[in-house]
Amino acid sequence: MTLGQAETRTNHEQKERKTVDKRALIADLKERIAGGEPGNAGLPGAISLGTGIDEALPDGGLRKGALHEIAASAYRDMGAATGFLAALAVCAMKDSSRPVLWCEAWRPPFDMGRLHGPGIAAFGLDPARLLLAAPPGDSDCLWVMEEALRSRAFAFVAGEVDGRSSALSLAATRRLQLAAEETQTPVLLFTGHAKGSASVAVTRWHVAGAESRNILYADEMERLPGCPRWDISLARCRGGQPGRWRVEWNAQERVLSRVSPVKEGETKPAPAKARAAGDDIVFLRQTA
Template sequence: MRESSPLLAGLRKRIARLAADGGFESRRTEGWLASGHASFDAAIGGGLAIGRCHEFFATDALDATSAAAFASLIALRTPGKAPLIWLRTSDAGKRTGHIYAPGIAELGGDPDRLLLVETADPKMLLACANDAIRCTGSAAVIVESWGKFPLLDLTAGRRLALGARDAGTTLLMLRLNAAPAPSVAETRWSVAAAASHALEANAPGAPAFDLELLRWRGGAAPARWRLDWNHDEQSFREAALSGALLPLPARRAMASHGAAAA
């Protein structure tokens, strides 16, 4: 089959080398990717289903970084050392910032597992996503897009979902500055930043997230959680502080002020 991108051809070779060198354990093709938060995982049948497609939407544009952080932390919880592929357009990289490897390490993740591919446009992003989910040896694929993604219609989404299921690859669709729409995703989430609990000497606390389950094909009703990331255990836990989110009108005012200043 013709390669859709020279980058993916090189990526396949790199993953194949890792496999030949015994660089990672065999991945599971079924089961659940647990967050570590007992009630959260129990509510969705044990965690995010492996080999399925899951969508993450930022509650608003100000939450793009939080949504990306949550998706990456979930991906880093995949067992073993299998590579994690992160696909994004160059435009998304400019808008949300570059991925910082020391920051991933500080959160307890292994940045060496992360293979980043930037594409020129959404058309190439979709083509690369279809290739990436079929790369033998990858544990999860994150596909990051910004704004509307007309090419990702129900037909294209079904193709991605079937590819993820057949390969046993967990597909995390990171939809930033976009509104939720009908899709074939197993779960759909809205992610926002939540107040974290300050450490000693008023040092910044662990990342905290406000999550809303918008849809689950298993049938659970919409629900919300507040989760903290535990660096030492590399898992999520109940938020140590109830903490309120910044009210939506204030968040929009901040965004409008930033746009005016630019």
């Protein structure tokens, strides 16, 4: 074999290796797009919200790589909306070992205190996997959320921004949507009790508190509330259908299920863990 033939053969082998490398790179990129990251390949691209709700959503659940907006139906429902957002965070964490980022705001309408560790733990959200951020303003909050998404370090990103804020523009929410699509990470905007905010959110939810079934403890007259319930309305869904449901959150099983309204005098037996815990009540937020 002459020197020229050897060089030609070497060049040919190098081209073949480059072709193989490109094919491997393309396959890897397809895996990332489908699953968010190689370790998540094969996982469903949506978060299940329970039978009867998933069917109304085009992806068979809450789309992971998308921006979703949550608003309280009224100011009195701010706590209920916080609970629903926390439940979605728990559901999103089932398929990932990564932490959750929650950007808090203490300005109106979010003047209900900070997230309370014991409360969110009782709700099913592990405080050890929750990273809290306190951006000084709404624009800062949106920037932190976008950077968190692009870092691919979180299973779920949430932020509290007043729906009436000038920072909440179509351009800003479009950046969040693009970052969510790129990383296949769900991002939620909690807009307080404002209506009609300017955003490109794939879904928009209105949340109101609902009456839960009572749990009977040793004293039957206590009639303490059972699992949290909410009336949720899907006001907007790109490619899906609006709807309204009453749902219940089971923190022990980490399941969101559709339920019927409470009937007069309806009760529920106390679970063993709840009975042993006594009548102490913990809150999702704490003002002092």
